[in-house]
Amino acid sequence: MHLVNLKDNTQQVGFCDAVKTGLGRDQGLFFVEEIAPLADINAALALPLVERSQLILQHLIGDEFSEGELNALVEAAFTFPAPVVKVDEQTYALELFHGPTLAFKDFGGRFMAQCLTKISQGAPVTILTATSGDTGAAVAHAFHGIDNINVVILFPKGKISPLQEKLFTTLGGNIHTVAIDGDFDACQAIVKQAFDDPQMREELHLNSANSINISRLLAQVCYYFEAFAQLDEAARKELVVSVPSGNFGNLTAGLIAKALGLPIKRFIAATNLNDTVPRYLETGEWAPKDTIATLSNAMDVSQPNNWPRIEAMVEFGIIDKDIITGMMIDEDCTQIAMKHLQSVGYTSEPHAALAYRSLQKSLAEGETGLFLGTAHPAKFRESVENILGEPLALPKALADVAAETSLDVDKPADYQAIKQYMFDILK
Numbered sequence: 001m002h003l004v005n006l007k008d009n010t011q012q013v014g015f016c017d018a019v020k021t022g023l024g025r026d027q028g029l030f031f032v033e034e035i036a037p038l039a040d041i042n043a044a045l046a047l048p049l050v051e052r053s054q055l056i057l058q059h060l061i062g063d064e065f066s067e068g069e070l071n072a073l074v075e076a077a078f079t080f081p082a083p084v085v086k087v088d089e090q091t092y093a094l095e096l097f098h099g100p101t102l103a104f105k106d107f108g109g110r111f112m113a114q115c116l117t118k119i120s121q122g123a124p125v126t127i128l129t130a131t132s133g134d135t136g137a138a139v140a141h142a143f144h145g146i147d148n149i150n151v152v153i154l155f156p157k158g159k160i161s162p163l164q165e166k167l168f169t170t171l172g173g174n175i176h177t178v179a180i181d182g183d184f185d186a187c188q189a190i191v192k193q194a195f196d197d198p199q200m201r202e203e204l205h206l207n208s209a210n211s212i213n214i215s216r217l218l219a220q221v222c223y224y225f226e227a228f229a230q231l232d233e234a235a236r237k238e239l240v241v242s243v244p245s246g247n248f249g250n251l252t253a254g255l256i257a258k259a260l261g262l263p264i265k266r267f268i269a270a271t272n273l274n275d276t277v278p279r280y281l282e283t284g285e286w287a288p289k290d291t292i293a294t295l296s297n298a299m300d301v302s303q304p305n306n307w308p309r310i311e312a313m314v315e316f317g318i319i320d321k322d323i324i325t326g327m328m329i330d331e332d333c334t335q336i337a338m339k340h341l342q343s344v345g346y347t348s349e350p351h352a353a354l355a356y357r358s359l360q361k362s363l364a365e366g367e368t369g370l371f372l373g374t375a376h377p378a379k380f381r382e383s384v385e386n387i388l389g390e391p392l393a394l395p396k397a398l399a400d401v402a403a404e405t406s407l408d409v410d411k412p413a414d415y416q417a418i419k420q421y422m423f424d425i426l427k
């Protein structure tokens, strides 16, 4: 795999180096300049999830792992299904929340943990990541108990759901969690600063596990194929995929799937009130505002860090910008969508519901909609129960952690304080 730093194209790396370093020089993202289509889409679609994913990842990554090595990584990472459920006459949900932390981030987190453990071969690594909710849990679970890998997770204090928080703050061991007095963008800014600090990079062997890491994105490409494989011929014809978006890693993965030849007609970039991208697609002006706290808190991002990759795909001629429709769904509409889904027999949560609502507003006759169910409704139990007025049963993974003690520490949104803390616990 040949990747370039999007801010400095003299820096060119392979897949393993990009996984190890996360971000390139000047905080540039690594990305491909071209994507060769898969030779036979129909043959790929006929395979089961794990085998098809091995084929796709082999095609994208190339020969940096042997076929046997890569197959083993994929098999260890993809241990749960991604079912497509029919929601109404024109619409399906792709449920990505059947993994250990009940969110789509298990796919990327687990594949990244497999890749990094293989690539680092026992050398010490510190994973530093910011989370607006689900990344923290997925990454923490994926790396928990792995020798020589420490994980430091920064999250905005009081801004993510208590159950979500418990999924990663209760693990302990090599998982260190820090509640930052600030919003997600403040956490992300600290992570970026750490990667710009040579002392941190070199002495702590820093690695980022947020959706900046290319391995996470590639893993996510696989479930777009899985969704397509489960749809019948009529539904495949004019398929519109609605992606509830925050940092836009998920949408980037969908666009890669399309570039590989998966015949998705178009995508909806669905956001909550943090609508930098929909406004940009409408006006051509990139004008982030302050981040607003919403019901769909995992998407409370006003400066999405994967957007430059989507821009690059357009610039390199890999995809056409016209296939992306931006749509902002406000808090009222999100609640209406959840109630409507409940009335047709589908219990949902704010992130997926706003993606569903976007389809309702956008689908033309003859089109079929698919929205991504990015997290299990029980991860947002408080708001879901409030809005739907019904109690929600907790799946076992959540019931188990709900009773455990959180082990996180509180810190200000201050880079030096975080740096000091990390040296104290890791050196």
Ligand SMILES: *Cc1c(COP(=O)(O)O)cnc(C)c1O
Pocket: 103, 105, 133, 134, 135, 211, 244, 245, 246, 247, 248, 249, 250, 251, 298, 299, 351, 374, 375
């Ligand atoms: C992370 C997350 C999103 C946003 O995904 P991006 O890839 O960052 O756009 C949406 N929904 C849920 C539940 C999430 O955890």
